[in-house]
Amino acid sequence: MSVLLGHVGTALVVVGALVLALAGVGLLRLPDLYTRASAVTTASGLGVGLVLVGVLLHHPSLGNTVKVVLAVVVQLTTAAVGGYAIARAGYLTGVPLAKRTRYDELGAVVRTARGGPERPGRRRRPGRRRGRG
């Protein structure tokens, strides 16, 4: 039983490391900040979670289970929070979107909130600033 758990744990550890390596590939190869943020947050949450559960299956006990479950839940939650904060900061400082981006719905909202009531003379058509295609 314990040997079987160990094999399953090793498999989970390797799969989690593969997911983390894929996060690295995505960080290198994807075209802009927002797709990279998507790759890093989702893949790192999943990868670290799989690695932790795999390590737990090698040392199964009640205390370790409590620790790992808490760590995985916190990891899945906070990885999303951190990635969202960084991508939002990038958007607010004007990091450009990829050429392939089709919809920029946040852009119209941000421009209205910033330039609307303060500079009423300069009206722009929404959604055309960054270009498309």
Added chain:
Amino acid sequence: MILIDLAIVLVALSLLAAVVRLVRGPSDADRGLAGDLVFFGFVALVALVGLRADSEVVFDVVLVATLVGFLASLSIARLVTGGKR
């Protein structure tokens, strides 16, 4: 055991990719994102090395690291926007 070594190498490659993005990254937010991945990879690396060394102490280390890890991301986000929200 060789599979655990393989996993360690994979995580190390991921860290290497993050460092490349840290050096090249066109914006500060890219660098913050790369630092994020370095942190997560390091957490996984601590767990894997603990598994390799047959130690159970790493569960506490990993729990604390995941509890406080996102504060670094939030701080970097604040730094990128220059203190504004």
